[in-house]
Amino acid sequence: MNTPSPHGRPPVTVVPAAELGEGHRRAITEVFVGGFAADFAGLSSDPRRLVDAFEHMLVLDVFHVGLVDGRPAGIAACTDGVRPSVRHRGAQLRRHLGLVRGTIGDLVLRSEFGGSVAGAREGTASIEFVATAPAYQGRGVATAILRHLLELPGYTEFVLEDVADTNTAALALYAKLGFTEYRRRKVSHTRWSGINAYVSLRRGR
DSSP states (O other): OEEOOGGGOOOEEEEEHHHHOGGGHHHHHHHHHHHHTTTTTTTOSOHHHHHHHHTTTBOGGGEEEEEETTEEEEEEEEEOSSSOSBOOOHHHHHHHHOHHHHHHHHHHHHHHHSSOOTTOOTTEEEEEEEEEOGGGTTSSHHHHHHHHHHTOTTOSEEEEEEEETTOHHHHHHHHHTTOEEEEEEEOSOHHHHOOOEEEEEEEEO
16 A cells, blocks of 8 residues: 655555565564654663564564655554564563563563453454654654554454553544544553553544
């Protein structure tokens, strides 16, 4: 799917990450880290270290990638609300982040992203980890990916669970695309993450 970018810039082509293959895993993880660097700042301020720590955990089969000039510029996962989009190993996190921060990362990822979507039923699509590389922000990459996902067959409802309330740009985009808030959940890790609550949104077909 090709989507024109604003201001005459190169179009965004959205493809399943599985089509790109394992050879693109690191580049996809770099987009992931670039999009969520602020959320993981308490674990490390070094993007390369975060990429090393997280590279193993993305389930590429459920990710979609926005390409600009053939390069990964944005990502998002789409699942049935039961299948996970990340599978992390604590030992890998501790290897790259150290014992203390790796253990914290293990606990946070396990508690925040280890379960299924509450109330998920047949026809529900869970859109997760929407991120745009910093160099491509403001070029319609996330919008192109989301519109691509909203056109996938077989779904009657789309949910976005646990969006950080600090991510105001993303929340504005989701509202523009017709998503409405249905839950707000306070978190206990505000001190190191800066996040006060996770917001969940949904929209119908």
